[in-house]
Each structure stands twice: as C-alpha cells, then as structure tokens.
Amino acid sequence: MSRSATSRALRAVAVLLPVVALALAVGLGSGAGAMSLAAALRGVEPDATVLFRLRIPRVLLAAEVGAALSVAGVALQALLRNPLADPFVFGLSGGAALGTAAVVILSGTAVGAAALTAASFIGLLPVQLAAVAGAMAAALLVFTLGRARGQLEPTRAQLVGVVFNSFASAVVLSVEAVLKPEQTQAVLLWLSGTLGYEAMPLLAGAGVALLVPALVLIALAGRLNLLALGDEGAAALGVDVPRTRFLAFFAASAAVGISVAFTGLVGFVGLVVPHGVRLVTGPDHRVVLPASALGGAAFLVLADALARVLFRGLGAEPPVGAVTAIVGAPLFVALLWSRR
Amino acid sequence: MSTLLDARDLHYRHAPGAPEAVAGASVRVVRGEVVGIIGPNAAGKSTLARLCCGLLTPQAGEVLLQDVPLARLSRRDRARRVAFLPQHQPADLTFTAREVALMGRAPHLGLWSLEGPQDVERAAAALAEADAAPLADRPVAQLSGGERQRVFLARAFAQDAALMVLDEPTASLDLSHQVLLVNALRRRARDGGGAMLVLHDLALAGAACDRLVLMLAGRVLAEGTPAEVLRPEVLSPAYATQVDVVADPFTGQPLVAPRIAR
Numbered sequence: 001m002s003r004s005a006t007s008r009a010l011r012a013v014a015v016l017l018p019v020v021a022l023a024l025a026v027g028l029g030s031g032a033g034a035m036s037l038a039a040a041l042r043g044v045e046p047d048a049t050v051l052f053r054l055r056i057p058r059v060l061l062a063a064e065v066g067a068a069l070s071v072a073g074v075a076l077q078a079l080l081r082n083p084l085a086d087p088f089v090f091g092l093s094g095g096a097a098l099g100t101a102a103v104v105i106l107s108g109t110a111v112g113a114a115a116l117t118a119a120s121f122i123g124l125l126p127v128q129l130a131a132v133a134g135a136m137a138a139a140l141l142v143f144t145l146g147r148a149r150g151q152l153e154p155t156r157a158q159l160v161g162v163v164f165n166s167f168a169s170a171v172v173l174s175v176e177a178v179l180k181p182e183q184t185q186a187v188l189l190w191l192s193g194t195l196g197y198e199a200m201p202l203l204a205g206a207g208v209a210l211l212v213p214a215l216v217l218i219a220l221a222g223r224l225n226l227l228a229l230g231d232e233g234a235a236a237l238g239v240d241v242p243r244t245r246f247l248a249f250f251a252a253s254a255a256v257g258i259s260v261a262f263t264g265l266v267g268f269v270g271l272v273v274p275h276g277v278r279l280v281t282g283p284d285h286r287v288v289l290p291a292s293a294l295g296g297a298a299f300l301v302l303a304d305a306l307a308r309v310l311f312r313g314l315g316a317e318p319p320v321g322a323v324t325a326i327v328g329a330p331l332f333v334a335l336l337w338s339r340r
Numbered sequence: 341m342s343t344l345l346d347a348r349d350l351h352y353r354h355a356p357g358a359p360e361a362v363a364g365a366s367v368r369v370v371r372g373e374v375v376g377i378i379g380p381n382a383a384g385k386s387t388l389a390r391l392c393c394g395l396l397t398p399q400a401g402e403v404l405l406q407d408v409p410l411a412r413l414s415r416r417d418r419a420r421r422v423a424f425l426p427q428h429q430p431a432d433l434t435f436t437a438r439e440v441a442l443m444g445r446a447p448h449l450g451l452w453s454l455e456g457p458q459d460v461e462r463a464a465a466a467l468a469e470a471d472a473a474p475l476a477d478r479p480v481a482q483l484s485g486g487e488r489q490r491v492f493l494a495r496a497f498a499q500d501a502a503l504m505v506l507d508e509p510t511a512s513l514d515l516s517h518q519v520l521l522v523n524a525l526r527r528r529a530r531d532g533g534g535a536m537l538v539l540h541d542l543a544l545a546g547a548a549c550d551r552l553v554l555m556l557a558g559r560v561l562a563e564g565t566p567a568e569v570l571r572p573e574v575l576s577p578a579y580a581t582q583v584d585v586v587a588d589p590f591t592g593q594p595l596v597a598p599r600i601a602r
Binding site for chain 2: 218225286
C-alpha cells in the first residue's frame, strides 16, 4: 500500500481496460437479432447496418453514460461526505423530469408545438435540452438553498434535493393524469432510463463534452481527499473549500445533465460502481475516479447487454434503468454486507 | 524573519450581534519558542488559534506570518507557513494512517496533487516522529482516540510549516505521548520552528511552554513566563476557582492544583 497514487491509478487502469474491452465485445455481440461480425465487416446487409448503426452507437452511449454517472457519483459522495449520495438523490432527476414533462405539455399547445418544431428544425432535441436545463436548474436550486453561512452544507443540500425530488415527482404524476396514454408511456420510459441509438457525431460530441467535467474532477481528486478531513482540516491544508465544492458540484451536475439528456434516468450506476471500486482500491480519489470511470462504462454496457439478452424471447426489452436497479440494488446490499 | 506569528489586536464575533469571542487579543510567537494559550472555557482560545491560521478572518486587527500579512498570502503559502491541528479529528476515515500523513504534503504538491518520493519519505518520518509508524497501514477508523490523534499529529508534522498551532493536542494522549509531543515541539523549536498550543492542563503548560498567555472573555489577561502567569492570585480570579500553586520538588516548575473541599 505504500505505492504512490500514480502507480496505483495506473495499475487500476491497466486492470480495468481489458474489462471494458471485454464488456464492449459482449455488448457488441448481443442483441435482439443474430448478426455475423464477418459479414458486417464485409459490408453485407443487414449485418453491416446492425453493427454500425445499431450496436456500436448503443454500446458507445452506454460506456459514455456509465462512466459519467460513476464519476459524478464519486464526486457527490466526496463533497457531501455521504456514501449514499447519488447523482439522483440531489434533485437532478426531479429537475430533469420536470423539464421533460414541461416539453410534453407544451407540445400539446399550438404555440409550444410551433416552438418545438422550430427548435428541432435547427438540430436541437427539445426533450433532451429541457432535461439538461431542468437538471442544471435543480442543481443550482440545491446549491443555493443548500448553503448556510456562504458554504454548501452537505446535510442541508441533501435535504433540499430529496424534498425537491418528491415535489417534482408529484408534479410529474399530476401531469401524467392529463396526458394521452402514448405520451404517458413516453414519459415513463424516459424516466426509467433507456439507451437509444444516437448518430455517431452526436456521440463523439457527447464524449468530448463529458471529458471536460471528468478531467476537472480528476484534477480535483487530491482536494476531494482532503475534504474527508472536514472543512476546517481541508482549509488548514490550503484547500479553497467553497471553490472546490462549487467546481466539483457543477462538474458532476454537468456530467449527469449530459447523460440524462441521452438516456433519461439511469439509477444506481453512480452508487454501486464507486462503492465496488473503493472496496478494491481504497478511498483515494486519485485512484477511485479513473477506476470508476472505466468500471462504470463496463457496468452499463453489460447491464444493457443483459437487458437485450434476457428479454430476447419476449420480443421486447426492459429499460436499462430498470436493469441497473434490479442488478444494482442487490449488488449494493451485498457490498454493504461484505464489509460489516 | 525571526517572528513566526504576530497577531495584533484581533477582534472576532461568530455572528453579527453575538458577543465578541476575541475582543482585542494580541499574541506573538518567535522562532525557538513554544507559547501556551490557557484560560477558562469560552475565553476565546480556540477562536484565537483559528484567527492566527487564517481559518477565520478577524473583523479588526491583523495577523502576520513571518512578517507577511495573512491576507496577502495564498492559501497554499499560508499552509506552508502554519500547520493547524484541530481539537477534534474525523473518526470515520477509511484512509490509512500513511495516507493521512501524506495529506500533510498537500500544500507542497502541484496541480494533479501527486506525491513524489520525497513526500512519501517526509510522511514516513512524520509518522515516526509522532510514534505512529507501526500504525501506517491501518485505516484511521480502526484506531483508538489516542492513536488517531498521533496520526493527525504526524499529518501536521509532515506539513513542514515553521509554525505549528495545536488546539488541545494532549487531550486524548497518555502521559508518555504527552511527553513525546512536547519533546517533538521543543526539538522543532530548537531547529528554528515555533509552536502555539491551546492547553487546559496547566501543569503541562508550565512544563512545556516558554511563555503563557492567559485569556479571559476574549482578552489577554496575563502574559509571561510560566512562573509569572501560574500564580494563585492570577489564576484564581480568571478561573473563578481557588487554586494552589506549588513548586515541583524535582524541577522547580509550578504545579497547579484546584482546591477542592471534601
């Protein structure tokens, strides 16, 4: 254990990269229909379309979102000093849901429909944008109301997040009462988290956009360690505690917001992956953050593969958010149990 | 550069309208000196210690660290000049003792906060200095209160700041480790460092410190050598308790005892 943080981080990455590669292979190989890799690579249809238009984009999306949610989970757990902090206990999910609900309602009115048509005409995706806006607005709300004496107070912020989430889900429930059944279905599917098939340029853009908050958080890793000493202990070691909290909070919120825009609310990833990683690596964030990014990517790719394989016979598949919860909840309990 | 700390006429209240916790206190620490801050509960000792480290900002008055005003120092610069050990340490850390000691190197690290071999060496030396080397690979959460205190002491040592400000450092330490701490601080003072300790144990204060500052209600009531401050006519009114002071038969140091009728 006396190895330096650099060498431990590198070792974790060296161990996890093959795991991610394996997960990607499994993800690419499993799907609703049969596909021949050789045929796809030779450009034979429909295998080529399945591989390049469906499987690769979907697996990439799962990897990106899984990594982003895990990194955000690590950051939130550190800055709230609460191991149960999760990207979605913070009001972010409630905010995103409100944003989506607002768009769905607006699309029912003439003015709203026109505005949405205009937005999608210039290449913007109204539902996703509303989700990001909602999540970021919720983050801002939690950050503002969660402060006391000019500082973010962990318990306070968490209370605000939980209360806001309950409020938001009540509003969404009320809205659903007045929606048409197919609209309700769309909202429900989105709320439970689904992986779709996005265009490659969009995926590349999301990857780059997610790299920024991830790098910010990895640069903050040493300071996140010091936060465990308490605000005063960290400040005495030269950490600008309010600024570190602010940066980490908004980097995490941005990562969650971007993820939510593509997939809706995929829960449990940001909780289970960091806890599992810490069991192996210990609490040092300089190791935990990169390891969680890779572990999260592998986790969500595999969860998505599982969703597709398990329900192949039924001709339908459950939302990936349901699978992460079904797999994640017992896994989380097992993790807790294993280190009583 | 011989003055490590020069705090001048500090005033601080924790909230507008609250009484002043520190009401015009001044304290100096020069190189080679161990200074003790004593006084009854709520005298403003801990607040004064925090003001001197820049953890609180005085509403009036000024703090100079090695002749530079605190306000002009960056946080990292400040942490390289003064190490602070709070009274209570977090008990639930999953970090190992070694990792906590390495945290003391934080003000010396670059953007990505990665330690080099010399930092690892300094942390190991600091653990040895605090008699915590055998604990190095144990998670702090599994340690006893006194062991934990030594680990955090090692963290403060590893910081390599000329001035150490310690709030009640001996409260959870057994006798032999109290002596070890005092010896370590005295050794650092001889090497050109200095320390300011908040202490409740007046006998230890007399034995450990070159100078004592007695505080009451946010002000400095008396200041001087232990022999000058540890006198019944000074202490009894400050603590509102009748105290006796006798000379240690072996060292001549003043020993303070409250008079308890029974």
